[in-house]
Amino acid sequence: MSKIWDYIDCRSLFHCIDSFREFGEDSKRALPLSLSIVQQMDDMVLRKTRKFSGEMDCCSNNKMEDCIEGSASAKPGGGKKKNSKTLASDALPLPVGLTNKVFFILFFTASYFLMRRWREKIRTSTPLHVLSLGELVAIVVQLASFIYLLGFFGIDYVQNFITGGNDDDDVREELKLISPAPKEEVAIKPSPPQVQLKGISLGDNEDDDIATAVCNGTVASYSLEATLGDCTRSARVRRKALEMMTGRSLDGLPLEGFDYGSILGQCCELPVGYVQIPVGVAGPLVLDGLEYMVPMSTTEGCLVASTNRGCKAIRMSGGATSVLLRDGMTRAPVVRFATAKRAADLKYYVEDPNNSEKLSAIFNSTSRFARLQGIQCGIAGRNLYMRFSCFTGDAMGMNMVSKGVQNVLDFLQNEFLDMDVISVSGNFCADKKPAAVNWIEGRGKSVVCEAVITEEVVRKVLKTTVPALLELNMLKNLTGSALAGAIGGFNAHASNIVSAIFIATGQDPAQNVESSHCITMMEASNGGKDLHVSVTMPCIEVGTVGGGTQLASQAACLNLLGVKGANTQSPGANAQRLARIVAGAVLAGELSLMSALAAGQLVKSHMKYNRSSKDIKAIS
Ligand SMILES: CC(C)(COP(=O)([O-])OP(=O)([O-])OC[C@H]1O[C@@H](n2cnc3c(N)ncnc32)[C@H](O)[C@@H]1OP(=O)([O-])[O-])[C@@H](O)C(=O)NCCC(=O)NCCSC(=O)C[C@@](C)(O)CC(=O)[O-]
Numbered sequence: 150m151s152k153i154w155d156y157i158d159c160r161s162l163f164h165c166i167d168s169f170r171e172f173g174e175d176s177k178r179a180l181p182l183s184l185s186i187v188q189q190m191d192d193m194v195l196r197k198t199r200k201f202s203g204e205m206d207c208c209s210n211n212k213m214e215d216c217i218e219g220s221a222s223a224k225p226g227g228g229k230k231k232n233s234k235t236l237a238s239d240a241l242p243l244p245v246g247l248t249n250k251v252f253f254i255l256f257f258t259a260s261y262f263l264m265r266r267w268r269e270k271i272r273t274s275t276p277l278h279v280l281s282l283g284e285l286v287a288i289v290v291q292l293a294s295f296i297y298l299l300g301f302f303g304i305d306y307v308q309n310f311i312t313g314g315n316d317d318d319d320v321r322e323e324l325k326l327i328s329p330a331p332k333e334e335v336a337i338k339p340s341p342p343q344v345q346l347k348g349i350s351l352g353d354n355e356d357d358d359i360a361t362a363v364c365n366g367t368v369a370s371y372s373l374e375a376t377l378g379d380c381t382r383s384a385r386v387r388r389k390a391l392e393m394m395t396g397r398s399l400d401g402l403p404l405e406g407f408d409y410g411s412i413l414g415q416c417c418e419l420p421v422g423y424v425q426i427p428v429g430v431a432g433p434l435v436l437d438g439l440e441y442m443v444p445m446s447t448t449e450g451c452l453v454a455s456t457n458r459g460c461k462a463i464r465m466s467g468g469a470t471s472v473l474l475r476d477g478m479t480r481a482p483v484v485r486f487a488t489a490k491r492a493a494d495l496k497y498y499v500e501d502p503n504n505s506e507k508l509s510a511i512f513n514s515t516s517r518f519a520r521l522q523g524i525q526c527g528i529a530g531r532n533l534y535m536r537f538s539c540f541t542g543d544a545m546g547m548n549m550v551s552k553g554v555q556n557v558l559d560f561l562q563n564e565f566l567d568m569d570v571i572s573v574s575g576n577f578c579a580d581k582k583p584a585a586v587n588w589i590e591g592r593g594k595s596v597v598c599e600a601v602i603t604e605e606v607v608r609k610v611l612k613t614t615v616p617a618l619l620e621l622n623m624l625k626n627l628t629g630s631a632l633a634g635a636i637g638g639f640n641a642h643a644s645n646i647v648s649a650i651f652i653a654t655g656q657d658p659a660q661n662v663e664s665s666h667c668i669t670m671m672e673a674s675n676g677g678k679d680l681h682v683s684v685t686m687p688c689i690e691v692g693t694v695g696g697g698t699q700l701a702s703q704a705a706c707l708n709l710l711g712v713k714g715a716n717t718q719s720p721g722a723n724a725q726r727l728a729r730i731v732a733g734a735v736l737a738g739e740l741s742l743m744s745a746l747a748a749g750q751l752v753k754s755h756m757k758y759n760r761s762s763k764d765i766k767a768i769s
């Protein structure tokens with residue numbers, strides 16, 4: 150019996166039963182009641198018909214992962230099977246809805262008529278089997294409509310019962326399409342052996358046929374995962390289609406050996422393979438009394454060697470120390486009012502300490518970890534920019550802070566009805582762009598890292614002198630950058646180290662822009678004998694959960710550093726440690742490159758480690 154409950158909306162059915170009771174109690178309401186029953190049954194019919202017509206286009210109406218679940222579990226031929234189902238009503242020339250209405254009205258009217266007649270006969274002691282013409286007609290009508298209704302609802306149920314409920318599975322699949330399921334299940338769903346796609350005929354080599362359909366636009370490339378239910382196969386088919394479309398080979402771009410399920414709905418759309426970037430390791434980096442082997446993913450020869458040399462210099466001088474100055478990710482929406490006065494009203498409202506608790510509660514309710522720290526406002530005419538800053542635990546936090554900001558905007562919209570939300574991001578944040586606001590106020594983790602390098606180490610390991618380094622730093626990193634009008638670029642190559650660690654550990658590489666903001670200071674220490682070197686980096690935007698950090702290779706690199714995943718004891722501690730490591734590695738990189746430049750070693754070293762000695766002509 151549970152099968153039919155799955156099949157028909159229970160609430161509608163109970164409603165129908167209630168209506169039946171009412172019908173018996175008050176026969177005067179027979180017609181309106183039967184019409185309302187018809188309406189309710191019609192809703193059921195509609196749902197049932199939708200199931201067969203396969204009209205639900207999950208990819209256009211639902212989130213990708215929602216529809217993946219449904220289609221990933223679809224049985225072979227799912228779609229076609231649904232289309233080819235035959236209903237009793239198919240035999241009729243009228244639309245299903247209208248036919249149903251007619252038969253329901255006939256059934257209930259005939260039943261009502263017969264019940265009244267039989268009650269009359271019982272009262273007057275007339276034998277029940279003596280039938281008038283009207284009663285005969287009513288019985289025929291009742292039987293005919295009963296057979297129709299049984300055909301529409303009942304036969305299908307009986308068939309299901311006999312065939313083991315295959316069709317029920319279809320219904321469950323349809324329900325799965327509507328309700329999102331856990332992502333993990335999506336990734337591990339076994340692929341169906343055979344697939345039927347609407348409008349294309351599949352031969353022996355299904356993948357080629359599907360690739361052709363992608364090429365000619367019959368099947369959308371982005372819907373392959375949902376349709377095939379197999380992420381690797383989807384990437385293979387998409388890749389084949391791409392080669393067919395462009396006439397260019399993708400040989401050399403690996404396909405196998407990657408878990409495409411792990412990027413679905415989180416890291417990359419339309420995958421056709423993956424790029425291999427080598428990972429080198431520099432270290433040990435001695436930082437805050439601990440040793441780290443730093444993974445760096447790069448194709449710039451010399452970079453890892455250089456950082457490694459810097460690590461050696463730091464280690465031999467007793468290690469580096471770091472300080473975390475602040476930790477808060479930012480997002481700044483822009484809203485517009487009719488006047489600058491109204492924009493200022495909102496500015497005063499969000500800056501009023503009496504409102505901060507309320508706004509924090511609204512923001513914080515969107516996450517277990519996000520905690521609003523403050524809102525900094527900037528006004529341009531009648532437009533208000535609110536730079537929200539929030540703690541984001543071990544996540545880099547952009548999705549998290551955006552979600553919180555959206556919630557606050559929804560609240561503010563009710564308080565300031567004339568507020569026009571232009572965009573959840575108004576560039577006063579500022580994400581992935583060089584901007585003075587980040588350089589001055591900070592974004593993500595602000596870290597300063599320092600070390601005192603002994604004169605002996607400068608001479609023996611770095612092959613230069615303290616005075617040469619002091620002079621170079623002043624003329625290059627400070628004066629030269631000032632002349633260039635730099636914002637946050639008062640360093641030699643912080644972005645080299647930041648990007649390499651970002652790629653290795655699954656950070657968002659575009660955020661290397663502001664994460665590389667850095668001022669490198671070199672000052673004389675111990676009476677001018679030794680070198681005090683520091684890097685101050687106000688915007689290191691890193692996380693150990695979310696984004697690419699969960700991918701196998703990147704997670705392995707985080708594991709190497711001892712900061713993989715969420716820190717359960719102290720949320721945020723892993724991400725903060727990673728930020729300190731980034732700063733420490735930048736310190737090492739700065740020391741080494743600056744020394745190479747001071748010693749006139751740069752070109753020579755790059756000729757050795759960064760230029761191929763192979764015959765390029767022969768290779769290409
Ligand atoms: C290449 C070095 C390190 C040689 O430096 P060296 O002092 O001649 O090397 P060494 O053989 O004497 O070895 C010293 C230490 O360096 C390390 N080291 C040495 N070789 C290796 C290696 N193969 N692999 C790993 N580590 C290496 C290693 O720690 C070694 O100690 P050991 O282990 O022998 O006791 C040096 O010349 C150097 O650092 N050059 C600078 C290269 C650099 O930093 N490139 C970055 C890219 S430049 C750029 O993109 C930005 C730029 C330049 O445009 C920015 C700007 O405008 O300034």
Ligand SMILES: NC(=O)C1=CN([C@@H]2O[C@H](COP(=O)(O)OP(=O)(O)OC[C@H]3O[C@@H](n4cnc5c(N)ncnc54)[C@H](OP(=O)(O)O)[C@@H]3O)[C@@H](O)[C@H]2O)C=CC1
Binds near residue numbers: 415
């Ligand atoms: N939306 C945007 O504007 C932008 C997005 N991005 C992208 O955003 C992604 C990163 O967003 P981000 O918000 O960092 O990550 P996620 O969107 O993955 O959010 C982090 C998730 O991890 C959960 N979580 C579990 N444990 C912890 C913990 N200890 N600390 C923090 N969170 C934890 C959070 O829980 P809970 O649900 O309770 O918060 C949340 O669901 C990257 O892919 C990046 O490329 C980049 C720039 C802009």
